[in-house]
Amino acid sequence: MPEVRELELDGVLEIVPAKFADERGFFSETYNAAAFAAAGITLDFVQDNHSLSVPAGTVRGLHFQTPPFAQDKLVRVVRGAIFDVAVDIRVGSPTFGRWVGVELSAREWNQLLVPKGFAHGFMTLEPETEVVYKVTALYSREHDRAIRFDDPTIGIPWPEGFTPLLSPKDRAAPLLAEVETGFRYEETST
Template sequence: MSLEVRSLDLDGVLEIVPRKMGDERGFFSETWNARQFAEHGIALDFVQDNHSYSASRGVLRGLHYQLPPYAQDKLVRVVKGAIFDVAVDIRRGSPSFARWAAIEISARRWNQLLVPRGFAHGFLTLEPDTEVVYKVTNPYSPAHDRAIRFDDPDIAIAWPLPLAELQLSEKDRTAPQLRQAEVFEFAAGEERP
């Protein structure tokens, strides 16, 4: 089985499309294969799988990340519905600091997004009853968990729905802006997965 891998023009942020084989019975797909991913330069040790369900269109989750030593790489995919998925470079000193990249991830398109450590991550549901599954390289750590405002003007994400229609948790609604947030320091020459 093969993978399509495409850079989203931010250091290490990749769209990945696994091969999907189907017939009249249904389909089969390897969504994670360490050997195949390593052949594309992606060598990660995932330690936890997460599954998120959103009942409505317009649910926004993010922008989330964890600080070292619990920083996480994430491999995000959608098993039902569709999302607008965003990665934001929060490595202070990086040439792309505060820049963002986004793609639509959906069960129909069968694509995934690799979000490296050092990036905040968020998504907006585009359909009701959307389910998102993602692998992470470090377990959840409440002491290292952080968030940045989804509507921070210094980042200026072009969310595809009007802000008044978005549904957010209290944590996300009251998150600090990037200027006040604890973030990563950019290390020139840092190896990316």
């Protein structure tokens, strides 16, 4: 059973799968639908993605897909380390524009669950960092969006000591105020 930690933004979770090590190495179930369901996480993942970022300081994000191709993401690092961020982009949410960040690493073996309605991005903290993540909707170029990683209204204090390296798409990304996210906050009462 994985350890599940609630973070400051509703629905964003840090998950630490069990890891069984011996002199040969280790074994870990990084995702088990039954164990996740027992922890209250019932998502249908349909695609796995894997990225390699060679230099430390590589920034990927802030990315999201609009409905009906919105994606929940389960992010983990298999080599190296990242500062991983989720930003609430649900218009009308009491936490709209707020962010939460966690250092994910192969060493700590932790994961971040980023729900629909949140933009996601990360900065690599080590060279040759590999990130693997599961998503609940297939990639759709028409629904793919980005927000500037350094949007001052969001105010993410990215790790210091790195020169951010971005793709042309991410360098040209608009500010959150200039983006129609496609997400509306709906408060649910119990």
